[in-house]
Amino acid sequence: MPPSVDSCLLVILGASGxxxxxxxxxxxxxxxxxxxxxxETRVLGVSRRPKSDREWREDLAASVQARVENFDRRRWDELAPRISYQAADAAKAASWGGISERIASATPGGECGNVLFFLAVGPELYTPIVAAIGESGLVSTERRACRDASIKGWRRIVVEKPFGTDEASAKALNRSLAAVFDEEEIYRIDHYLGKESVQGLLALRFANGIFEPIWNERYVDHVQITAAESIGVEDRVAFYDRTGAIRDMIQSHLLQILAFVAMEPPSVFAPDRLRAERRDILEAIQIPRKDELETTAALGQYGPGPDGVGYVATEGVAPGSTTETFAAMRIRFDNWRWAGTPFYLRTGKRLAAKHTEVVVQFKAPPTDLFRTLSNASGVPATGADRLVVEIAPRSRIRLRFLGRAPGASFSLHPIEMEADAGGRGGAAEPEAYGPLLIDAMRGDQSLFKDREEVEASWAAVDPLLGDGSEVLRHAIADNYVPGGWGPDAAHELLARDGRAWHV
Ligand SMILES: NC(=O)c1ccc[n+]([C@@H]2O[C@H](COP(=O)([O-])OP(=O)(O)OC[C@H]3O[C@@H](n4cnc5c(N)ncnc54)[C@H](OP(=O)(O)O)[C@@H]3O)[C@@H](O)[C@H]2O)c1
Known part of the structure; x- marks a missing residue:
């Protein structure tokens, strides 16, 4: 039985965003x-611009209506009165007198009730806001008093990505958080882990007996993880130009998917075990040396297409920017299960389609029994059997293998089985943040990253971000055409290993 969901006050810092x-x-x-x-759940939104409760609720109603299927005004009207707004600069300690008063009056159970903070502001504000919460006494003083009185009264904080910009800044942010909150009160969110289709990877691997025995270097030739977007940077130019595809996608979402694909099975489906296994596999990633970067990764920037300007010419992009809008990298593990099996990660903007998938490519049989057939067997060197777990836009699983082709003489042809993995018949999944917020309210950290996990994922990509990464960036401007699958260097990355991208 999962723990019950506690009623609480959700304090969203950055409410007008x-x-x-x-x-x-x-x-x-x-x-x-x-x-x-x-x-009894209540919501208090905090941001600087003045707004009344009524105005904020109206803004939110319009936005919720535009985004959810089958919006029901009656159900919204049940929720709306529980939502309130406070205009304040949350980064200033002086504001927290007023915010604390609102928190005390809005929290179910009063001063000793449960409060869930959500940092929905720009990352540069995380440390000052956490320090201001600390100074307010909301976390330590009241919590201690409530604990002494044996009242639950938890305080938790959800921290959005980006969690730092490299390993050193992630460590510094972890220290700022640890100065105010205990580790079991910190929920580092990655909404990809709230997606049913991503969690489906755990069910596929660990609820079945047929996959785990072959889920290792002996049978798996390689794994590909792709998260492609068809859109460009749109209105996120300022954010994107100082972030790039590695920080925005690989360090967070793709490495989390990778962890689900590559981790060892925990002995039981419990938060600390799941997190420990994810951390272990991320810590087993071989960190590329500087002299290996060119054969380990490929970066790119989309050029001008028929319908628009290229990345470097986009208004707001710094002149001569070397920020990557495309990144691919090969990952190798130092562990028994995966030694010798590369994992290839790829993400980018303005690619051919919006598409997220995991491809597990199995090895060829030990010998090609059909090699003597006059019409050629067609068993590829890397094997024909391939499991594709599609995460977006549809959640489905496809298994390809070879079968006998119709006809008088014996020959082979590929066959594909397909399953609706999400069980929703292609309908949209619920918003991934919902289940994660509920988990935070019940105190379940399974799908949130712990301190070491986040630091290990930065360590894996740091060499691609630092000074040494110039070798990857010096000629990336306009190096791929919108609507394709990225720069030539990304194809060469696999071709050098005798492989090719699935799409
Ligand atoms: N948007 C997404 O889909 C998404 C996805 C994943 C992660 N994130 C992360 O989530 C965070 C928020 O993203 P966002 O897209 O919502 O950004 P945003 O649209 O810029 O919203 C941030 C909000 O914070 C408020 N704010 C700024 N300074 C403040 C302060 N001192 N005190 C209180 N409020 C303050 C601003 O409103 P006022 O000017 O009224 O104060 C602003 O509306 C970022 O770290 C982002 O990287 C966003």
Whole structure:
């Protein structure tokens, strides 16, 4: 039985932003309709611009209506009165007198009730806001008093990505958080882990007996993980130009998917065991040396297409920017299960399609029995059997293998089996933030990253970001055409190993 969901006050810091209106409130509405949200749950939004409770609720209603399927005004009207707004600069300790008063009056259970902070502001504000929360006494003083009185009164904080910009800054942020919150109160969120289709990887691997015996270097030739977007940087230019594809996608989402694909089975499906296994596999990644970078990774920037300007010519992009809009890298592990099996990660903007998938390519049989057939067997050197777990836009699993082709003489042809992995018949999944918020309210950290996990994932990509990465960046401007699958260097990365990208 999972622990029950505690009623709490959700304090969203950065309430007037995009994340809150596009993701968090639609997610809460969906959880309310699904009956997951305790009736006493309250929401307090904090950001600087002045707004009344009524104005904020109206903004949110419009945004939720635009984003959820089958919006039901009646159900929204049940939730809306529980939502309030406070205009304040959360990074200033002086603001927290007023914020604390609102928190005390809005928290179910009063001063000793449960409070879930959500950092939905730009990452440069995480440390000052956490310090201001610390100074407010909201976390330590009251919590201690409540603990002494044996009242639950938990305080937790959800921290959005980006969690730092490299290993050193992630460590510094971890230290700032640890100065105010205990590790079991910190929820480092990656909404990819809230996606049903990503969690489906765990079910596929560990709820079945047929995959694990062959899920290793002996049978798997290589694994590909792709998260492709068809859109460009759009209105996120300022953020993107100082971030890039490695920080935005690989260090977080792709390495989390990788961890689910590559980790050892935990002995039991429990938060600390799952996190320990994810951490272990990320710590087993071989960190590329500087002299290996050119054969380990490929970066790119999209050029001008028929329908628009290229990345470097986009308004707001720094002149001569070497920020990558495409990144591919090969990962090798120092562990028994995967020694010798490379994992290839790839992500980029303005690619041929919006598409996220994991491809597990199996090895060829030990010998090609059909090699003597006059019409050639067609068994490829890397094997024909391939398991594709599609995460977006549809959640489905496809298994390809060779079978006998129709006809009088014996020959082979590929056959593919397909399953609707999500069980939703192609319909959209619920907003991934919803289940994660519910997990935070029940104190389940399974799908949140711990301190070491986040530091290990930065360590894996740091060499691609630092000074030495110039070798990958010096000629990336306009090096791939929009609508394709990235720069030549990404294809060469696999071709050098005798392989090719699945799409
Ligand atoms: N948007 C997404 O889909 C998404 C996805 C994943 C991660 N994230 C991360 O989530 C965070 C928020 O993203 P976002 O897209 O929502 O950014 P955003 O649209 O810029 O919103 C941030 C909000 O923070 C408020 N703010 C700024 N300074 C503040 C302060 N001192 N005190 C209180 N509020 C303050 C601003 O409103 P005022 O000007 O009114 O204060 C602003 O609306 C970022 O770290 C981002 O990287 C976002």
């Amino acid at each position: 995009d994340l809150t209106s596009r993701k968090l409130l639609p997610a809460l509405y969906e959880r309310h309709v699904a009956g997951d949200l305790p009736a």
